[in-house]
Amino acid sequence: MSRQRTARWAVAATLLLAGASAFAANGIPVFGTTTHGASTDFTVKTQIVILMTLLGLLPSLVLMMTSFTRFVIVLALLRQALGLQQGLPNRIITGVALILTCLVMRPVGEQVWTQAFQPYDEDRIGLTQALQQAEAPISRFMLAQTSKTALAQISRLSGETAVAKPEEHAFTVKLAAFVLSELKTAFQIGCMLFIPFLVIDLVVSSLLMAMGMMMLSPLVISLPLKLLLFVLVDGWTLTVNTLVTSIQKF
Secondary structure, three states, X not given: OHHHHHHHHHHHHHHHHHHHHHHHHOOOXXXXXXXXXXXXXXXXXXXXXXXXXXXXXXXXXXXXXXXXXXXXXXHHHHHHHHOXXXXXXXXXXXXXXXXXXXXXXXXXXXXXXXXXXXXHHXXXXXXXXXHHHHHHHHHHHHHHHOOHHHHHHHHHHOOOOOOOOHHHOOHHHHHHHHHHXXXXXXXXXXXXXXXXXXXXXXXXXXXXXXXOOOOOOHHHHHHXXXXXXXXXXXXXXXXXXXXXXXXXXX
């Protein structure tokens, strides 16, 4: 079945590209190659390659250019601290992180939609200008979450010349610095969530050793205590509130 689906997708992609090539050969603009009588910087074939590449990189872009990385790492560390490796599946962790990402990234998505996609869809701007318009709000969001130290380090490693403003850095430099900053912030938040549960594990282990119950796993006793503490303090609400409010406004 998987081979048949792959073959169907391959045939569909071939037909799509063949149809686009036929339109281009007949002079029909597939992606709006003219803007008020002026041609864009790319031909139709080049635009097809760019858009297909962006669609293929879309999952990676969602991971790297949004707060999804921070959310999923913190939730994974929280699951590890609670000892719920089997009780909290990866799909739940990913789903919660994705929902929170959509909530946080909604203003950025609205700006990209109104400033880049709609004008491009209405043939008021070309593909190059649309990409530039879409980059602006994403860059502002990333710079708001990026530390100056990480930005300076990545700029130095890339061999980039000195710039007057952070906005003038190359997009790849801002993206790499943003990812490093997100990893650092995620580990900081995860450490704060991990410490209380680590204390419970240490206390339970010490009590069991003092009572001579060496054969009893501390996890059997500490897991209900950690779950009870997490429920009593409304842990999910506190965790979500911490994650969402940790995003700096841009």
